[in-house]
Amino acid sequence: MTTRAQILVRGIVQGVGFRPFVFSHASRRLLNGCVLNNSAGVLIDLEGDASEIDNFVHDLESNPPPLSSIESIERVDNLGLVDYSDFKILESDASGQKQVPISADVATCNDCLSELFDDSNRRYRYPFINCTNCGPRFTIVEDVPYDRANTTMRSFEMCSACRLEYEEPLDRRFHAEPTACAVCGPRLRLTDSSGKEIGGDAIASAIELLRAGKILAIKGIGGFHLACDALSNEAVTTLRGRKFREDKPFALMARSVDAIRPYCRLSAAEITLLESPARPIVLLRRKRGSGIPRSVAPGVNTLGFMLPYSPLHHLLFESFDQPLVMTSGNISDEPICYRDEEAAQHLKKIADHFLLHDRPIHIRTDDSVVRAVNDNQVVLRRSRGYAPTPIRTSFKFGRTVLACGAELKNTFCLAREHSAFVSHHIGDLENLETLRSFTEGIEHYKTLFDIEPNVVAYDLHPEYLSTKFALALDDIATKIAVQHHHAHIASCMADNQIDGQVIGVAFDGLGFGLDGKFWGGEFLVADFCDAERIAHLANMPLPGGAKAIREPWRLAAVYLERTFGNTFLDLDIQFARTLDRARWSTLTSMIASGINCPETSSMGRLFDAIAGLLMLRNCINYEGQAAIELEALADKSATDYYEFGFNGSEITAESLVRKVVEDLLDDVPAGQIAGRFHHSVARLVLEVTRNIREQHRLNRVVLSGGVFQNILLLDRVNELLRQTGFEVFTHSRVPANDGGISLGQAAVANARLQRRGTN
Numbered sequence: 228m229t230t231r232a233q234i235l236v237r238g239i240v241q242g243v244g245f246r247p248f249v250f251s252h253a254s255r256r257l258l259n260g261c262v263l264n265n266s267a268g269v270l271i272d273l274e275g276d277a278s279e280i281d282n283f284v285h286d287l288e289s290n291p292p293p294l295s296s297i298e299s300i301e302r303v304d305n306l307g308l309v310d311y312s313d314f315k316i317l318e319s320d321a322s323g324q325k326q327v328p329i330s331a332d333v334a335t336c337n338d339c340l341s342e343l344f345d346d347s348n349r350r351y352r353y354p355f356i357n358c359t360n361c362g363p364r365f366t367i368v369e370d371v372p373y374d375r376a377n378t379t380m381r382s383f384e385m386c387s388a389c390r391l392e393y394e395e396p397l398d399r400r401f402h403a404e405p406t407a408c409a410v411c412g413p414r415l416r417l418t419d420s421s422g423k424e425i426g427g428d429a430i431a432s433a434i435e436l437l438r439a440g441k442i443l444a445i446k447g448i449g450g451f452h453l454a455c456d457a458l459s460n461e462a463v464t465t466l467r468g469r470k471f472r473e474d475k476p477f478a479l480m481a482r483s484v485d486a487i488r489p490y491c492r493l494s495a496a497e498i499t500l501l502e503s504p505a506r507p508i509v510l511l512r513r514k515r516g517s518g519i520p521r522s523v524a525p526g527v528n529t530l531g532f533m534l535p536y537s538p539l540h541h542l543l544f545e546s547f548d549q550p551l552v553m554t555s556g557n558i559s560d561e562p563i564c565y566r567d568e569e570a571a572q573h574l575k576k577i578a579d580h581f582l583l584h585d586r587p588i589h590i591r592t593d594d595s596v597v598r599a600v601n602d603n604q605v606v607l608r609r610s611r612g613y614a615p616t617p618i619r620t621s622f623k624f625g626r627t628v629l630a631c632g633a634e635l636k637n638t639f640c641l642a643r644e645h646s647a648f649v650s651h652h653i654g655d656l657e658n659l660e661t662l663r664s665f666t667e668g669i670e671h672y673k674t675l676f677d678i679e680p681n682v683v684a685y686d687l688h689p690e691y692l693s694t695k696f697a698l699a700l701d702d703i704a705t706k707i708a709v710q711h712h713h714a715h716i717a718s719c720m721a722d723n724q725i726d727g728q729v730i731g732v733a734f735d736g737l738g739f740g741l742d743g744k745f746w747g748g749e750f751l752v753a754d755f756c757d758a759e760r761i762a763h764l765a766n767m768p769l770p771g772g773a774k775a776i777r778e779p780w781r782l783a784a785v786y787l788e789r790t791f792g793n794t795f796l797d798l799d800i801q802f803a804r805t806l807d808r809a810r811w812s813t814l815t816s817m818i819a820s821g822i823n824c825p826e827t828s829s830m831g832r833l834f835d836a837i838a839g840l841l842m843l844r845n846c847i848n849y850e851g852q853a854a855i856e857l858e859a860l861a862d863k864s865a866t867d868y869y870e871f872g873f874n875g876s877e878i879t880a881e882s883l884v885r886k887v888v889e890d891l892l893d894d895v896p897a898g899q900i901a902g903r904f905h906h907s908v909a910r911l912v913l914e915v916t917r918n919i920r921e922q923h924r925l926n927r928v929v930l931s932g933g934v935f936q937n938i939l940l941l942d943r944v945n946e947l948l949r950q951t952g953f954e955v956f957t958h959s960r961v962p963a964n965d966g967g968i969s970l971g972q973a974a975v976a977n978a979r980l981q982r983r984g985t986n
């Protein structure tokens with residue numbers, strides 16, 4: 228029976244090839260009618276067989292265009308028949324503001340790649356080739372609606388050949404806003420470090436410079452990279468020296484999966500992640516003696532690789548078959564440079580040459596970092612290629628919420644209905660430049676996604692800049708503070724789309740607790756509204772505050788003192804023998820007076836203490852370094868473990884530290900001790916969650932916090948809990964670290980408002 232229906236699809240549905248997709252599916256099902264973009268999304272008018280219309284909607288739901296993200300499909304049936312004679316793609320209905328979410332940036336698609344290397348194509352070797360299915364999006368959009376005039380492509384007027392493609396509904400470049408070619412589009416140029424242009428073929432010269440061991444600043448999609456030959460220890464060491472970056476691993480880029488194989492072991496899941504359109508950095512297991520110098524990633528047994536994601540990258544690798552270091556173009560802790568002037572100024576002492584182009588980057592977006600754990604994707608840094616695609620939630624946000632996130636690895640989140648727009652990685656809010664990214668980022672998201680928040684959620688820590696920002700927002704009356712570890716657990720629940728009460732295990736560095744102390748080794752019973760602290764690691768002094776985080780030896784000494792008293796100094800272990808007595812005595816008076824000596828129940832700090840005790844390192848050069856190296860050192864076959872003390876609410880580590888020292892005295896290898904320690908923490912999680920299961924009749928365990936980025940620990944905990952019949956939930960779509968906090972804050976704020984009945 229012939230019938231007519233209208234279907235409105237909301238979400239990321241424009242600029243992602245939605246209309247040609249609709250056209251081909253409707254035609255295949257012999258449906259007539261039309262499709263157009265309007266201010267709400269994509270509107271489809273269909274006439275034909277009722278069951279074919281059902282099938283069409285099913286196609287949309289089950290197999291939408293790959294780059295789209297559907298928020299909702301609304302359908303109105305039994306409309307008056309129009310007698311359409313065919314199916315048409317119509318011009319956009321420009322009435323009303325277009326407020327349609329835009330997609331993340333997408334790696335060059337295969338169609339564009341074949342054109343790039345086809346010498347008969349008019350875009351042969353053009354470094355900015357793109358189409359509706361690929362290219363920059365989020366990083367070039369300045370305003371809505373998403374039209375070329377509102378992107379950084381504005382100044383490039385299309386040539387007639389590009390315009391023809393842009394205006395042809397069935398063309399792959401139909402309304403692809405960054406469409407360009409060598410005649411009309413952006414251009415490359417190579418300069419020396421003083422900005423003087425070097426003539427000739429920019430790409431050929433750049434490759435020669437890289438082969439000669441030079442360091443290049445390369446302008447990319449979301450910012451500048453610093454690149455050098457990854458197989459040259461000299462080039463890598465020079466880059467480290469100039470960048471003031473001692474140990475933090477550098478990311479690598481290689482031509483293809485096969486070009487990575489000599490250096491890393493690859494699983495099918497890892498290959499899928501490497502080749503996904505988001506093209507993240509994937510942390511891979513490094514092969515021993517693989518030819519990549521240790522200086523690329525000292526002290527760890529992983530390498531972070533990504534594949535080329537812009538045409539420029541593909542052209543660079545066309546005649547360069549070994550990996551390149553591709554690290555963020557910044558100085559130490561500053562955010563990544565993305566403007567030409569800023570790069571010229573900040574990077575001129577690091578880079579020998581600059582490979583530049585004249586398409587401005589509007590918003591700075593770092594490379595994303597992911598890992599495959601048991602064939603699942605685990606996001607560690609969610610940025611280019613992922614943001615601003617919303618995280619879909621199983622619950623509905625009754626009011627529009629802004630969540631300001633934490634201090635380190637900050638993201639913010641704007642939420643409405645079932646969509647949480649978690650921002651790209653902003654960074655550590657400890658310098659003006661990052662704070663500017665944070666405040667401007669919030670304004671940008673508000674505009675792009677048409678969200679005017681009327682609720683703001685923030686961390687309890689009074690000194691976080693994100694907290695201060697939230698409290699200063701005079702025009703938002705409803706402000707909701709969310710405890711840091713509650714936010715972690717809520718974030719993992721939202722990530723997994725679960726609801727109700729759970730056992731939450733939140734292990735991280737430090738987060739402000741309800742008692743004003745720094746928490747971080749927490750067992751909670753939580754739902755979205757509330758969190759009750761059931762058990763935690765016993766408080767330890769943190770002598771020197773932030774300094775104690777940078778210097779793991781301080782925690783090692785504190786734990787030894789707690790276990791053995793001051794006689795630990797006489798122990799015949801290297802740590803005690805080499806400990807600076809004068810510095811330790813300063814520390815003890817600090818602890819006695821309590822000045823500059825906050826207390827903490829942090830599990831991250833216990834990892835530091837063990838790393839310090841094993842003489843892995845006294846000071847760290849990047850966040851989490853001691854724990855990361857402890858994981859790398861750990862013998863994974865270790866099955867023995869040390870016992871913690873647990874009295875039902877407080878967990879003590881003295882018995883564990885005592886056994887570690889005994890092992891050291893017995894010359895047990897450090898790798899074995901590190902392995903036993905990981906296993907011990909996993910056993911502890913099992914013991915405590917079992918105890919809570921009995922008391923609270925809960926069987927779901929949610930694992931969150933930066934410590935759970937430790938894959939060895941995560942695997943062990945997962946395995947032990949599952950064997951014991953628990954249902955276990957871990958992060959995949961947002962990071963376990965503080966990058967996920969904003970999502971948790973938004974979820975908690977929403978639940979509390981709902982309970983109050985003010986939603």
Ligand SMILES: [Zn+2]
Pocket residue numbers: 335336337338339340357358359360361362
């Ligand atoms: Zn393409």
Ligand SMILES: [Zn+2]
Pocket residue numbers: 385386387388389390407408409410411412
């Ligand atoms: Zn053109």
